[in-house]
Amino acid sequence: MSVITLYDIASGHPGQAWSPNTAKARYALNFKGIPHKTVFLEYLEIEPLCKKIGAKPTSQTSPQYTLPVIYDPSTDTVVSDSIEIAQYLDATYPTTPRLIPEATAALHYAFTDAFEATLPPLLTYALPASLPFLNPASQDYFRQTREALFGGRRLEDVTPTGEEHVAMWEKLKDAFGQIDGWIRKSGGGNKYFMGETICYADISVAGYLRWGRMVLEKEKYEEILTWHGGRWGTLMKEMEKYEIIY
C-alpha cells in the first residue's frame, strides 16, 4: 500500500527530525493514526522538490517554499503548510480524530498568527542552537537566511548571555505565559486549548517545545516544562506517543 509522504528537513543526525513546523505535521499524522513515511531534504532541495510535485509556496513574497509538505497518493494531492495539512487530513480522513474541530478553522488561523507573535524570544535561543544540528549542506543556507532575521548578526553572537540572557529568558517565560493565559482563562482547569483533548493549537505549541528539546541546553528546556504549573511538561508527556518517525 502506498502511504502519505511527509517531507521533512534533514539534520546531521540520521533519522532525527528537529524542525518545529514539520513536527506539527508529524504529530497530526500520528495523532490520527494515518500511515506515512518521511523523506528528509536539505534546504536547497526544498524548492526544486516543491516545484516538481506542485507544492504551493507558503509565502507569496519571493515566493518562498517551505516544509512541511505532504503528498497523499490515495487522492493524488500535495499540501503545504502545517495548518492546511491538518485541515486536509481532517477533511479527507473524517473517521480519524479531528485536529481542527467543526467550525473552529478561522479561530485556529487567528491563533496561528497570535502564536507566531509569541515566538521571537524562543527563536533567539533556538535558531543559533539549530545551526550545528544541521548537515553542512544546509548550514550555509540556514546561516544566511536566519542571520538576516537578526540584522545580519552572526548566529553565534545572537544567543543572549549575561544580563541580556536574564531579560530575554524572562521574555520567553512571558511569551509562554501569554499562551498559558489563553488556556487558563478559558476556564475549568483546562489542560489543553479545547479542554481534555488535543487540537491543532496544542500541536503547534508542542512542535516548538519539541524543537527546544532537540537543540536547547537540557536544563533550559527542562525549566520551560516546569513553568505555568507544569502545563508544558504535561503537554510534552502527552505528545510523546505521537513522535514516532516513520
Added chain:
Amino acid sequence: MSVITLYDIASGHPGQAWSPNTAKARYALNFKGIPHKTVFLEYLEIEPLCKKIGAKPTSQTSPQYTLPVIYDPSTDTVVSDSIEIAQYLDATYPTTPRLIPEATAALHYAFTDAFEATLPPLLTYALPASLPFLNPASQDYFRQTREALFGGRRLEDVTPTGEEHVAMWEKLKDAFGQIDGWIRKSGGGNKYFMGETICYADISVAGYLRWGRMVLEKEKYEEILTWHGGRWGTLMKEMEKYEIIY
C-alpha cells in the same frame, strides 16, 4: 424586575454610544436577548465607579480600569472586559445563543490578541476622529492618554494625509485582509468566523467597524464595507438588529 447594567463611555451626543469595546458587550447582550440598561460615564468617573462596585482592573500595570463593565443584580456579579462578559453571559444564561461555543474560549482569547495586533492602522484614523465626539469633560483625559500612544504627537496631527494616508489606508486594508484570510481559509465560503452563526470573534470585529461608522468620514467607512467581497458590509448589516441602546 431589575436588569443588568451596562456601563458605557459617554459622548457629547446624548444616548449615542461610540466605544468599540463597550459595543462588544452591547452586541453580546442584544444577541442573547438579555434585558439590560445603559449607564454612561465620563472617563474620570470610570475608576471610582469600578472601585465602588468592585469591578476588576483590566490591566495590572497601573492598574487600569476600563469599560465595558456589567453589573448583574440577579447574581450580584460585576464583570469587566468584553470577552469575560461574553463568557459570563454564556455560563449564566445557558439557554441564550452562545457567543463562545463549547471548548472555544482559549481559541477566542488567542483570537483577541491576534485581532488587537491588526488594530494600529484603524487607531490612527479613529482615535483622532473620536476626540470631537466626546464631552469636554472627557476630552482632556482622552487627549492625554491617546497622544501618549503616538509619542506625544497632537491627535490633530496624527490623522494621515497625502502620501502618508495612501500608505496607511493600504495598511488598514491589509489588516482587514488578514482577518478576512482567517475566515476565508476556514473554507466553505464561510460568512462568519464559525460559519453561518455570529460568535464573539465577529462581534469584536463589528465593535470596531461600528466605531468607524460613528467617527470616520462617511466615504471612508463605506469603502471599508466593500473590501474583501463585501464581507464587512454583510457583517454590519447582520449586526444592525443588535445595536439598540437600552
